[in-house]
């Protein structure tokens with residue numbers, strides 16, 4: 001018997017059967033996650049069961065963890081920035097096989113609808129983006145707790161579990177040679193920031209950029225804008241510590257709104273950019289910041305790109321006269337307008353080719369049982385990205 005055959009025989013032991021494993025379950029909005037044993041059902045048709053290697057915490061998880069009403073639902077398993085290995089696949093899945101390294105991505109890419117077939121969109125119309133408590137195709141869940149009660153999915157991913165089930169439309173196969181604690185970042189935040197600069201805004205060389213919020217998303221915008229040759233990259237953040245880390249990603253100037261006295265931030269930016277930045281990026285998730293960003297993008301050609309998640313009911317208000325006369329553009333950007341299956345493998349290559357810098361985004365690493373520390377670090381502004389390792393074999397280096 002050949003080596004590969006014996007390996008194949010070993011792998012499918014769990015195939016077709018439920019797996020019991022550890023998951024960090026959130027039972028109530030804002031409460032610490034609890035590591036519990038859950039049962040993860042086998043993948044149905046068009047689904048993939050993934051063994052998560054590591055996952056990182058994005059502010060979007062925190063936003064929905066705090067949210068007491070729908071679209072947030074409880075109990076749930078959060079997490080949507082991750083990398084893992086395919087444990088088994090359901091019927092009709094041809095794109096990946098057991099053992100493949102994959103990044104599950106919250107935006108679906110059905111590769112069949114008008115949007116997925118268009119170069120202009122990453123917004124699948126067959127399975128539209130939703131903070132769904134279940135899987136996209138049949139609206140049911142694959143998680144149950146020790147009492148046999150259903151535990152919800154989050155945004156089709158739920159990576160805060162040793163195993164998760166994801167639709168094949170949410171799975172991107174990647175080159176396994178990228179280290180997992182770098183690959184996971186590409187599942188959401190870093191891809192979003194880079195794509196917002198490259199695809200949504202299409203930043204040109206020699207231009208000025210203002211970034212509101214220097215978390216991982218804002219810093220990735222800076223990285224993307226720098227690669228494109230932007231010459232002035234202004235970072236705006238209430239946390240003064242973000243300037244030092246911002247410099248590593250090419251931020252040239254820093255504004256702390258608390259230090260501006262009575263002068264509104266947008267006036268300070270106007271002075272620094274001769275009337276307004278060519279591109280303004282909202283990377284906080286605040287309507288008041290979105291208004292500041294729009295106020296200070298340059299008339300005539302300025303673009304404001306909204307990235308931060310606010311409560312779905314929040315409203316923006318502009319005078320129609322202002323929009324008409326200024327000629328500015330305001331745009332939303334989900335996952336930086338990247339198409340997961342096409343663009344994420346290119347970002348992996350860019351990292352492996354030493355073009356795209358990912359290393360400095362990871363400021364902390366913890367083991368799965370310490371997942372609540374990752375929340376504390378992000379909320380207190382101490383971390384950019386905290387990687388959470390599922391397997392005890394990987395002790396955090398610090």
Ligand code: NAD
Pocket residue numbers: 058059060061063188189192212213214215216217218236237238239242257283284285286289306307308309310333334335336378381383384
């Ligand atoms: P983060 O918490 O790491 O960073 C947010 C930063 O904003 C912090 O540095 C904070 O100090 C700063 N900040 C807060 N209030 C501010 C204010 N009033 N003015 C200036 N700065 C302020 O978060 P992150 O993980 O980088 O995520 C940022 C936002 O992007 C979140 O709203 C998240 O939900 C959203 N997001 C959107 C997408 C997308 O596809 N559109 C993808 C990922 C994340």
Ligand code: ZN
Pocket residue numbers: 058059060061080081188189
């Ligand atoms: Zn995210």
